Amino acid sequence: MNDTRSLTVGIAADPTPDLAPPPPMTTTTKLGLGTLGAALLLGLLGDGLLRAFPWGINLPLWVALLIAALFLLAQWQRVPLTGGGRWLALPILFFSGAIAWRASPALTFFSVLALLLSLGLAASRTRAGRIAISGIAEYAMLLVSAGINGILGALFLLFGTIQWKTLPRQRWSGPVMAIGRGLAISLPLLLLFGGLFAAADAVFDGIVRDLFDWDIDKIFSHFFLFAFWSWLVGGFLHQTLLSTFELPTGIERPRFLSLGLIEVSMVLGALNVLFLAFVLVQFRYFFGGAILVEATLGLTYAEYARRGFFELVTVATLLLPLLLLLHWLLRRGEDRQPALFNALSGALILMMFVIMVSAVQRMRLYQTEFGMTELRLYTTAFMGWLAVVFVWFVATVLRGRRASFASGALGAGFATLALLLAMNPDAFIVRNNVARQQAPQPFDRGYVTTLSGDAVPALIETLPQMKPEDSCLIASYLLVGWSAPEEKDWRTWNWARSQAWAAVEANRPALEEMACPGRGDSDF
Structure with a gap:
């Protein structure tokens, strides 16, 4: 009798059998989880910062956060960064900052190209390897490897690097899974019966429409940019800190x-x-x-x-x-x-x-x-x-x-x-062309109006040196094209554009006096 009671109490005290503990989490998995978290965070920041065009201060700010995440993750898990690619952090930061410095489309293009080259080489040679002593073919293969890792690196991270079975099973994991299953079952039923009720009653239909009046296009764009930047960052960080995949860089010359x-x-x-x-x-x-x-x-x-x-x-x-x-x-x-x-x-x-x-x-x-x-x-x-x-x-x-x-x-x-x-090539072009007023070919006032905000302060500075018919049209163009907008997005702040707006505002009385009468937006 007593033995039976003891057995009953023992069973009640321990209703579930002991589960085998998961294998210990490796350093690689820990770093992979940290990389995944950083990628998701930078993807969220990329959606918030980089959706604003034209790019300005938002790009160097985001790139600086990317580089900071790279070095913090390496410091966290003591990953030695001894490769020559670690020094490419300097041109990466410089050329991303150039986007917020100059407004010339040509300089922007070349700066983005230099930024991508630096990121590609850094991804392959930050942990180990040399940059200074590498052939052209090796550079090409490193960039191809960086491209492949950028596209597929997130897959390697999710399904290869992170050993999900080693994650500790918490007490809340069961309820969370149950909630997920409940949502998966209930949502289709809610959609089915809700649609029928909405079709049956106009008032209920109006309430449902007001409740779910969402901008689907905007929601999709946020999700797409979040996924896009998260995916690329995950691939970059995975290759830089974890990946062992690399195309062969030594190309042997065939005998023939x-x-x-x-x-x-x-x-x-x-x-x-x-x-x-x-x-x-x-x-x-x-x-x-x-x-x-x-x-x-x-x-x-x-x-x-x-x-x-x-x-x-x-x-x-x-x-x-x-x-x-x-x-x-x-x-x-x-x-x-x-x-x-x-x-x-x-x-x-x-x-x-x-x-x-x-x-x-x-x-x-x-x-x-x-x-x-x-x-x-x-x-x-x-x-x-x-x-x-x-x-x-x-x-x-x-x-x-x-x-x-x-x-x-x-x-x-x-x-x-x-x-x-x-x-500042645009300003140089303006000063050079204005200085040749007496040349056989006339001053091309139409061309200088196609230059970027980099040229605006130089245009204002050289207006007194121009012929009256040229200065009249240039002044009108500056007032129409480079007056400060009423609404500005801080994410697109650019030093050259801000200087151009400030120069026009500071010289507005003189420009208005010099401008051609009757000129409007349609003339430029």
Whole structure:
């Protein structure tokens, strides 16, 4: 009797059998959960910040939060970040900040491109690996790996990295699952009977419509942007902190693609002869000037310059990858190969510098005749970058350090873009074109009105130097196009646009006095 009572009490005291404890949670799972949480939070912030256009302070703010999340997660789980990619946090922050600095669409495009390149390389080389000593092919494969991880990384995180079975089972997990099952069963029934009641009674139908009068398009856009940014951030953080997936970066040259010294020497020798012939012609025009051009070709010097500049830029652009390709294809094995290749390549590069000087001279003459534009300025800057890269090619590839070439070329590109950002090309174009009021070709007032807010302070500054008919139209344009809007979104704040609005407001009385009467929005 007593034994039965004891057994009954024992059963009542422990009504459920003991469950086997889950396996211990690994550090990888903990980091994966933290990465998932950071991705969801940054996705929510991305929806709130980056839905406002045009992008301004919202982009660098969000990018700074992304970089902060990366380093905080690494610090939390003691993930060593010893790769060369960790230093790319500096250009990432700088080029994202450029979006809030300049308003030029061209600079915005190049800054976003530099930002994406930096993020792609950082994702692959922040934990380990080198950035400074990597070939062009390796850079390309790293960027492809970053793209694949950006698209699929969230899947790897959810279904591979995080071991969901190791999560501790809490006492509330059962009730939560029960509530979920209850909602899944009850919602379809509510929709069914609610629809029938709404169809049966007009008053009830009106109440239901008022209660659920939601903007479906807006809800969908919020959900889409939240999911989009969360997915990309999850992929980026997963690759940077957790992923072991990477495409092979070392591309071995197939035997059948190699070229011997004879073939390469013939190609480079033929190009040297052609380049030399062209350079000799250029020397004639360097010393003969406009008189020789007009007498020989029947063209004005400006027309001659206009015809040749972009073709010479194309020549310089094609020569560099050609030399890199020939160097990659050249079979090694003979002691005289590097010396002969270096001599022929070096001669080509020397003549290429003469051709580039000719191109710059043509652009200077062309600009004097027709004025400066964004295309002409950016192409000239591209030529400057090419000149630096050719020098770097000689210092690395021709001296047996090909692996260092790509990082130097990329760094030179970043430096060129930084100089352009500091220079403010739109303002430079305005000042340059206004200064040539006495040039044969008239001042193109229509073109300067297509420039961004970067140009507005310079336009106001140079108005007194313009002809009355030009200053009249420019002043009217500034009043119509750059008066401060009544409503501003802080997320789209941009330094250049804010400076443009402030300059117009500060000079409004003078602009109104100078503006053409009767000009309105439809005139611009």
